[in-house]
Ligand SMILES: Nc1ncnc2c1ncn2[C@@H]1O[C@H](COP(=O)(O)OP(=O)(O)OP(=O)(O)O)[C@@H](O)[C@H]1O
């Protein structure tokens with residue numbers, strides 16, 4: 111699987127799903143994201159890489175307006191989803207977040223049962239008409255989150271009682287259960303063992319058939335394995351954005367090269 | 376020797392012990408304190424502690440046990456004939472104590488000397504008038520046997536006090552000598568002081584626990600007394616509360632309990648929804664500045680003395696409810712009513728519920744909110760389905776705290792709901808609660824050993840069991856919830 115993953119990229123350009131132009135983010139006086147332009151394509155996995163604190167999570171959170179919940183955070187510039195400005199006052203952030211799902215950097219299961227955790231999104235969006243349908247959605251989501259076999263006998267157990275890695279997969283299952291069009295994943299595998307990581311990567315690959323996935327990762331190998339596009343952030347700037355193969359084999363910017371070869375970070 | 380002087384001597388010994396102990400330690404180490412196991416001060420401390428603490432503990436124990444023993448002995452001296460009709464040995468015994476105290480006063484003021492006292496007989500001297508000279512008033516003439524008992528009581532007390540001084544001083548001196556003499560450079564004085572600190576900490580916790588046990592014990596004791604005089608079934612199941620000064624009282628708790636529960640219920644119905652909504656608004660919607668202004672403003676409500684709330688109920692709310700609601704609808708004509716007291720108490724409880732719940736809701740981690748928002752939940756969905764369930768144990772705790780406040784509240788009820796014990800459903804009528812009746816039974820003129828007074832303890836115990844039950848229930852709810860979710 112890892113022989114020469116960089117050669118297998120299909121370079122066909124796809125429809126742009128999310129597009130950011132001149133995006134700036136401030137936390138009070140801190141300038142966290144500086145003038146970022148990026149196009150995230152449909153049916154593509156885009157990886158955000160960069161040293162810790164460079165603003166990957168911040169930018170990711172702009173894409174579904176999660177930054178609205180932080181009082182001191184201010185976003186400038188335009189970000190469009192399917193050509194529509196998501197920061198337009200007409201846009202309902204609640205609807206937006208149903209379409210652009212998110213898996214957070216730290217696992218945050220609700221203090222509810224495993225079943226209720228996964229069923230929460232489908233329930234509030236009225237995705238199931240019967241209990242049987244809901245059961246089906248939950249099972250499918252847990253299977254995609256590579257958690258089903260471990261929890262199928264204890265769906266009523268509290269989600270907070272799982273191990274850290276299981277909790278993270280529960281959060282992934284919870285996010286995919288609502289069938290978002292775009293899935294934002296902030297370091298989804300940082301707490302997972304190699305087997306679960308491989309399962310999640312398989313899931314990402316599967317999701318790519320229908321959706322657009324953005325993944326933040328600190329693992330160069332992972333970015334190379336799962337993504338078609340890679341964006342390298344450094345100190346709030348988008349230094350380089352392009353085909354994953356090109357970024358990893360032939361980076362244009364010296365900072366990118368230093369980072370992927372391990373000299374910044 | 377009086378207790379104060381005794382304590383002063385023991386403490387003086389301790390201070391002297393400190394300096395002597397320190398000096399001796401340094402001297403034993405040949406003036407080089409580095410050769411000591413511990414710093415010199417610790418050696419001084421160990422002498423001071425050994426000299427004072429055991430002696431003081433012995434004294435405290437003595438002071439506690441001596442009166443019990445003396446009472447027992449003197450009570451035997453009182454013949455049955457000296458006990459008046461309807462009285463008890465306890466009453467005579469308290470007379471004995473007063474006479475003994477009076478004699479002490481006479482002796483102190485040089486109106487009587489010990490030799491005369493030995494010869495003094497109640498048959499020949501008017502003890503009552505002699506005691507009257509020093510301001511000790513007695514209800515009746517003193518019978519010879521009581522007077523002899525008083526003399527015996529006084530003697531026993533004096534002997535006890537002397538013995539106590541001797542033993543306490545002997546113990547202090549012995550421990551002083553022992554701890555001073557054992558000082559040598561490799562004595563682990565630091566560890567001695569460490570274990571002393573440990574026992575001090577344990578002792579303090581024991582004081583708190585024993586106090587609770589003592590309070591409950593005295594309640595139980597007096598309650599048993601009460602039930603020996605008054606049938607328990609009447610107390611628990613009679614629906615009339617009608618205490619009389621001279622016997623024949625009906626002391627049913629039901630109307631009082633009903634009043635307590637009714638008023639508390641009204642208070643909770645008024646305060647819990649408002650308090651919770653305030654908490655949700657403050658923690659989830661209000662801006663930081665608004666929150667920092669509004670929260671203290673609401674907490675001011677908790678700082679108002681309950682008597683002021685009572686006045687507010689009496690002067691404003693009561694008449695308002697009577698004039699605008701009760702009388703026009705023909706439901707009642709009294710300005711004190713369950714509704715008045717309940718509403719005013721509800722206002723008092725709002726900050727309890729809101730402030731605690733606000734803190735608890737705020738303590739729910741932001742990541743929970745993020746998780747729900749990230750799935751496309753609205754604010755109120757997030758609050759109802761994620762935040763409140765996560766905060767539930769704490770919120771239940773806040774509500775139960777408010778409930779026990781309501782059940783124990785007295786002032787607002789006296790002024791707002793009146794003092795009439797009644798079993799009824801009409802919230803516009805005056806009713807009263809357990810706490811109000813505890814106060815009125817204990818402040819009355821009836822003698823202490825009568826059921827009319829002792830009923831207060833039975834009421835208090837019932838209330839205690841009630842609030843205890845409430846707390847257990849709260850724990851159970853919280854535990855159950857935890858099992859399900861965490
Ligand atoms: N809530 C916040 N309030 C203030 N400053 C913040 C906040 N969140 C992030 N920042 C700042 O914004 C910058 C970017 O943070 P961000 O979390 O986006 O980094 P990151 O690239 O995700 O790092 P990591 O790889 O460690 O997760 C940092 O300097 C951080 O201090």
Ligand SMILES: [Mg+2]
Nearest residue numbers: 166167215296
């Ligand atoms: Mg991050």
